[in-house]
Amino acid sequence: MEKESFILDRLLPVGTVVVALVALWYVAAVFLNAPFERDTAARNGTTITFAELLPKTMAQQRPVLPAPHQVIAELWDTTVNKAVTSKRSLVYHAWVTLSATLLGFAMGTVLGILLAIGIVHNRAMDRSLMPWVIASQTIPILAIAPMIIVVLNAVGLSGLMPKALISTYLSFFPVVVGMVKGLRSPEQIQLDLMHTYNASSAQTFWKLRWPSSMPYLFTSLKVAIAISLVGAIVGELPTGAVAGLGARLLAGSYYGQTVQIWAALFMAAAVAALLVIVVGIAHSAVLRRMGARA
Amino acid sequence: MDSRTAASVVCAQNLGLTFGTADGPVVALTDVNLTVDKGDFVSFIGPSGCGKTTFLRVIADLEKVTSGTITVNGMTPEEARHKRAYGYVFQAAALYPWRTIEKNIALPLEIMGYSGAEQKERIARTLELVNLEGFGKKYPWQLSGGMQQRASIARALAFDADLLLMDEPFGALDEIVRDHLNEQLLKLWARTNKTICFVTHSIPEAVYLSTRIVVMSPRPGRVTDVIESTLPNERPLDIRESPEFLEIAHRVREGLRAGHSYE
Numbered sequence: 001m002e003k004e005s006f007i008l009d010r011l012l013p014v015g016t017v018v019v020a021l022v023a024l025w026y027v028a029a030v031f032l033n034a035p036f037e038r039d040t041a042a043r044n045g046t047t048i049t050f051a052e053l054l055p056k057t058m059a060q061q062r063p064v065l066p067a068p069h070q071v072i073a074e075l076w077d078t079t080v081n082k083a084v085t086s087k088r089s090l091v092y093h094a095w096v097t098l099s100a101t102l103l104g105f106a107m108g109t110v111l112g113i114l115l116a117i118g119i120v121h122n123r124a125m126d127r128s129l130m131p132w133v134i135a136s137q138t139i140p141i142l143a144i145a146p147m148i149i150v151v152l153n154a155v156g157l158s159g160l161m162p163k164a165l166i167s168t169y170l171s172f173f174p175v176v177v178g179m180v181k182g183l184r185s186p187e188q189i190q191l192d193l194m195h196t197y198n199a200s201s202a203q204t205f206w207k208l209r210w211p212s213s214m215p216y217l218f219t220s221l222k223v224a225i226a227i228s229l230v231g232a233i234v235g236e237l238p239t240g241a242v243a244g245l246g247a248r249l250l251a252g253s254y255y256g257q258t259v260q261i262w263a264a265l266f267m268a269a270a271v272a273a274l275l276v277i278v279v280g281i282a283h284s285a286v287l288r289r290m291g292a293r294a
Numbered sequence: 295m296d297s298r299t300a301a302s303v304v305c306a307q308n309l310g311l312t313f314g315t316a317d318g319p320v321v322a323l324t325d326v327n328l329t330v331d332k333g334d335f336v337s338f339i340g341p342s343g344c345g346k347t348t349f350l351r352v353i354a355d356l357e358k359v360t361s362g363t364i365t366v367n368g369m370t371p372e373e374a375r376h377k378r379a380y381g382y383v384f385q386a387a388a389l390y391p392w393r394t395i396e397k398n399i400a401l402p403l404e405i406m407g408y409s410g411a412e413q414k415e416r417i418a419r420t421l422e423l424v425n426l427e428g429f430g431k432k433y434p435w436q437l438s439g440g441m442q443q444r445a446s447i448a449r450a451l452a453f454d455a456d457l458l459l460m461d462e463p464f465g466a467l468d469e470i471v472r473d474h475l476n477e478q479l480l481k482l483w484a485r486t487n488k489t490i491c492f493v494t495h496s497i498p499e500a501v502y503l504s505t506r507i508v509v510m511s512p513r514p515g516r517v518t519d520v521i522e523s524t525l526p527n528e529r530p531l532d533i534r535e536s537p538e539f540l541e542i543a544h545r546v547r548e549g550l551r552a553g554h555s556y557e
């Protein structure tokens with residue numbers, strides 16, 4: 001077989017899609033921002049040619065859809081040009097959200113694993129708990145998040161914890177479902193083998209069920225970390241939080257700062273991608289250590 | 295319990311086992327009477343589905359009898375299992391894919407609490423026994439099917455169980471490797487004085503290895519003949535051409551034919 005070429009096989013297809021998307025975006029920006037320019041011109045009793053209109057649609061203060069370069073300029077300005085401790089730095093806001101995400105993800109993972117262990121080892125828990133676990137996810141998070149925040153505020157919990165708890169609420173679910181499946185994935189013959197050794201439940205767990213469940217765990221974790229971030233951002237919305245990507249989104253929409261909104265959105269997407277990549281790296285590192293085929 | 299029961303390794307009396315399945319009960323074993331004495335090498339032979347695996351699983355306490363009684367080392371199979379009385383070689387290798395070959399062999403040793411040094415020594419010894427020296431650090435997928443099966447035998451030999459239950463361990467191997475392992479197994483058996491229950495589909499293998507051959511027939515699974523071998527304990531491979539050997543093989547074939555219905 002031919003050697004894989006990174007440029008031809010990876011960069012070219014991805015690059016083509018990116019270029020196409022950016023082009024489409026510019027067209028959409030011009031199209032969506034043009035009415036404002038025409039109205040302005042009409043109010044001033046002048047007419048505006050397309051050639052005059054074109055650059056203006058890409059340089060508005062509060063465009064309906066900011067052009068890509070505006071968003072990039074805003075991202076650059078709020079990350080590189082501001083001290084990371086400044087309230088105007090997007091890095092600062094991203095860190096605020098990220099810390100809640102990571103805390104919530106950690107708690108959700110632990111909770112999910114513990115519940116899965118209970119469900120797999122105890123019939124009563126399997127029957128009583130699983131329906132509730134599923135029911136918990138049928139409630140829209142947007143409906144329940146404000147209540148959680150309010151209730152927790154009433155008992156004196158504010159700041160990081162309520163947001164992290166919403167992340168936990170979202171992220172434990174894929175972990176439970178994946179781990180129940182993973183811990184039940186050993187074949188009968190592998191379990192019989194443990195039985196012939198008169199292995200204890202704990203030994204069977206650590207030497208068979210746990211290693212068997214690793215592929216399932218990491219697949220779940222990839223989903224869990226991404227929705228943890230969503231949870232943390234949603235948790236910042238109802239409180240009118242002063243910091244965090246959610247707060248940036250909210251403030252942006254209050255003041256019609258669409259460029260700020262889009263910058264925050266892109267930051268959130270970048271953070272999510274980064275988190276999923278990190279989990280992915282951990283995944284392949286663990287599988288490699290477990291002797292998976294290269 | 296008479297004295298014979300107490301001295302025997304496996305003693306089954308009027309043993310029956312019926313599986314309750316969705317399409318009604320399946321009688322896997324019925325009216326099995328069998329005694330395996332200490333130091334015996336007993337082969338079980340019979341057509342597919344006659345209950346050979348089921349009987350081995352009963353001894354191993356992986357299935358419960360539905361009628362009759364069975365003792366293992368004079369105890370119930372469950373008590374015997376708690377005492378780790380036997381090593382079991384399954385029909386498939388059942389190695390854990392995330393463990394290297396030596397770690398797979400170490401699995402029972404870890405569970406039974408052998409020290410690290412002891413584990414190392416036993417891994418080396420059993421790897422040599424099944425001719426897998428140098429493959430300890432490999433993962434199961436890096437080995438052929440036959441090598442995997444040998445590794446699973448090594449795993450069953452690593453700890454000190456006097457009873458070895460082997461379910462068609464050499465079924466997937468080529469003739470030459472099979473001959474070699476048969477020889478090795480006989481040597482091991484002679485040296486260690488283990489009791490071995492061995493399932494096979496091969497008449498020559500059964501005759502070559504066994505002190506007794508249990509012929510079974512299906513629907514319902516039962517014992518139709520128990521043949522005592524008259525071969526000496528010392529058995530070179532070419533004993534298989536001797537008249538005595540062919541005579542026993544003939545009896546086994548007759549027994550199989552009698553129990554086999556061609557409906």
Ligand SMILES: Nc1ncnc2c1ncn2[C@@H]1O[C@H](COP(=O)(O)OP(=O)(O)OP(=O)(O)O)[C@@H](O)[C@H]1O
Nearest residue numbers: 313315320321322341342343344345346347348349
């Ligand atoms: N768990 C089970 N549930 C229901 N029926 C079973 C189960 N295990 C085995 N049986 C049935 O019991 C009978 C004996 O099966 P067993 O596996 O002991 O046969 P075998 O002699 O080992 O066959 P083979 O030579 O093909 O391995 C078969 O009819 C089989 O369908």
Ligand SMILES: [Mg+2]
Nearest residue numbers: 346347385461
């Ligand atoms: Mg079988």
